[in-house]
Amino acid sequence: MEKLTVIKVGGKIVEEETSLQQLLSDFAKIDGYKVLVHGGGRSATKLAEKLGIETKMVNGRRITDKETLDITVMVYAGLVNKKIVAKLQEIKINALGLTGADINLIRSEIRPVKEIDYGFVGDVKQVDGKKLSVLIQEGIVPILAPLTHDGHGNLLNTNADTIAGETAKALALFFDVKLIYCFEMKGVMEDITKEDSVIRHIDRERFEELVKTGIIKDGMIPKLQNAFDCIHAGVKEVIITQSTDIQGLNGTSID
Amino acid sequence: MEKLTVIKVGGKIVEEETSLQQLLSDFAKIDGYKVLVHGGGRSATKLAEKLGIETKMVNGRRITDKETLDITVMVYAGLVNKKIVAKLQEIKINALGLTGADINLIRSEIRPVKEIDYGFVGDVKQVDGKKLSVLIQEGIVPILAPLTHDGHGNLLNTNADTIAGETAKALALFFDVKLIYCFEMKGVMEDITKEDSVIRHIDRERFEELVKTGIIKDGMIPKLQNAFDCIHAGVKEVIITQSTDIQGLNGTSID
Numbered sequence: 001m002e003k004l005t006v007i008k009v010g011g012k013i014v015e016e017e018t019s020l021q022q023l024l025s026d027f028a029k030i031d032g033y034k035v036l037v038h039g040g041g042r043s044a045t046k047l048a049e050k051l052g053i054e055t056k057m058v059n060g061r062r063i064t065d066k067e068t069l070d071i072t073v074m075v076y077a078g079l080v081n082k083k084i085v086a087k088l089q090e091i092k093i094n095a096l097g098l099t100g101a102d103i104n105l106i107r108s109e110i111r112p113v114k115e116i117d118y119g120f121v122g123d124v125k126q127v128d129g130k131k132l133s134v135l136i137q138e139g140i141v142p143i144l145a146p147l148t149h150d151g152h153g154n155l156l157n158t159n160a161d162t163i164a165g166e167t168a169k170a171l172a173l174f175f176d177v178k179l180i181y182c183f184e185m186k187g188v189m190e191d192i193t194k195e196d197s198v199i200r201h202i203d204r205e206r207f208e209e210l211v212k213t214g215i216i217k218d219g220m221i222p223k224l225q226n227a228f229d230c231i232h233a234g235v236k237e238v239i240i241t242q243s244t245d246i247q248g249l250n251g252t253s254i255d
Numbered sequence: 256m257e258k259l260t261v262i263k264v265g266g267k268i269v270e271e272e273t274s275l276q277q278l279l280s281d282f283a284k285i286d287g288y289k290v291l292v293h294g295g296g297r298s299a300t301k302l303a304e305k306l307g308i309e310t311k312m313v314n315g316r317r318i319t320d321k322e323t324l325d326i327t328v329m330v331y332a333g334l335v336n337k338k339i340v341a342k343l344q345e346i347k348i349n350a351l352g353l354t355g356a357d358i359n360l361i362r363s364e365i366r367p368v369k370e371i372d373y374g375f376v377g378d379v380k381q382v383d384g385k386k387l388s389v390l391i392q393e394g395i396v397p398i399l400a401p402l403t404h405d406g407h408g409n410l411l412n413t414n415a416d417t418i419a420g421e422t423a424k425a426l427a428l429f430f431d432v433k434l435i436y437c438f439e440m441k442g443v444m445e446d447i448t449k450e451d452s453v454i455r456h457i458d459r460e461r462f463e464e465l466v467k468t469g470i471i472k473d474g475m476i477p478k479l480q481n482a483f484d485c486i487h488a489g490v491k492e493v494i495i496t497q498s499t500d501i502q503g504l505n506g507t508s509i510d
Contacts (some may be wrong), residue, residue, distance in 0.1 A: 077334025153345035
């Protein structure tokens with residue numbers, strides 16, 4: 001199978017002009033098939049502020065009422081996504097911006113209300129890897145905004161990490177998939193106060209040790225569990241690294 | 256060649272919930288390949304107002320400074336386009352929302368400054384009918400937002416009528432194209448005060464007569480000239496009709 005890289009980048013790097021240019025130029029250099037998944041939360045919060053709409057976050061997730069949904073659609077599918085697409089076209093990358101509603105790519109279900117009502121937030125149910133792979137094999141580079149749809153006419157705000165993971169899994173049937181998660185640190189750190197303490201490789205066994213010893217804890221546990229789920233579902237390698245290293249050369253490799 | 260219908264609908268019909276539902280259900284009923292081109296000006300003006308940004312229009316065109324461009328991108332490519340896509344997916348139409356930047360579909364040039372500086376407004380230079388026809392033949396239904404790009408990383412606000420016309424021309428190489436322009440009247444009227452005075456058919460000769468006698472005048476002249484340009488470029492039929500008649504059964508047929 002041919003190689004494909006799925007890269008998830010957070011909001012900050014795509015929302016500032018200079019870091020975005022660097023990111024896209026790095027992205028252009030990646031060999032083989034590729035998919036970019038982006039965030040845009042900071043811009044959404046900024047637009048909400050300008051419109052006098054209060055932003056409510058719970059566990060890092062945006063409570064998405066009707067007005068907030070419209071804001072995320074405008075910012076993620078419009079402003080952020082199309083700016084990336086236009087800039088990639090400038091450097092001859094045949095980018096195509098997509099939400100999960102386009103070509104029915106990602107179906108989700110509105111998150112059930114338990115302690116918290118997240119509103120129009122979707123949990124991913126199905127990614128159409130077949131349809132996406134056809135586009136990719138035509139030379140198209142999909143740029144995915146963190147929005148999905150429920151099949152009943154509703155767009156749903158959806159976590160970009162989840163979209164990246166589920167898309168990587170769905171594409172693993174058609175390609176040798178490497179999934180790169182970019183975040184604010186250099187990788188999984190032995191000691192977060194020491195820049196040079198990146199743990200370069202983690203397998204399932206090492207993961208369990210690191211959790212036992214307390215080196216991996218809190219939000220890092222679900223992040224890594226998600227990575228192992230992807231590996232289990234056929235993704236060849238997951239790399240956790242920082243946004244300046246989207247080729248994943250210096251991060252933590254998980255398999 | 257197989258039949259394809261390009262339909263251009265204005266802002267109002269896609270911006271109101273009930274008329275949008277009716278439009279999309281009518282759109283679903285159209286046989287054969289199809290493309291929808293939409294506006295969204297009213298929503299853009301509304302968002303600008305909420306953000307305290309003044310809307311300036313000259314000859315019906317929006318003066319598009321940097322802030323206004325962002326608004327059009329958010330509204331056209333985000334809010335309006337993705338709402339249409341999600342609602343079409345609900346009724347099993349395999350919609351794909353596109354701007355001219357996506358897959359480098361529509362290249363434009365920023366409009367030269369003469370008496371008026373329109374800002375980030377694009378004049379269409381090239382539509383990639385080949386790439387679009389490949390998607391269409393895969394069963395994808397393109398939904399085009401009125402935005403293009405200049406190939407230098409800039410999105411440009413672009414007239415939806417022009418996008419519909421140029422797209423119809425580009426697709427005429429691959430399909431038997433019918434182009435339907437929906438606007439506020441029933442068609443080209445013999446007497447705009449009389450509802451039943453729709454002129455059902457206009458060819459080049461009749462057009463010249465109608466201009467001479469003053470029945471066709473003002474903004475209607477360029478509209479019809481544009482229609483004849485499309486016919487000249489290989490589009491089989493252009494229909495001018497109202498938004499409640501997107502099948503073009505009761506409007507003015509131009510060939």
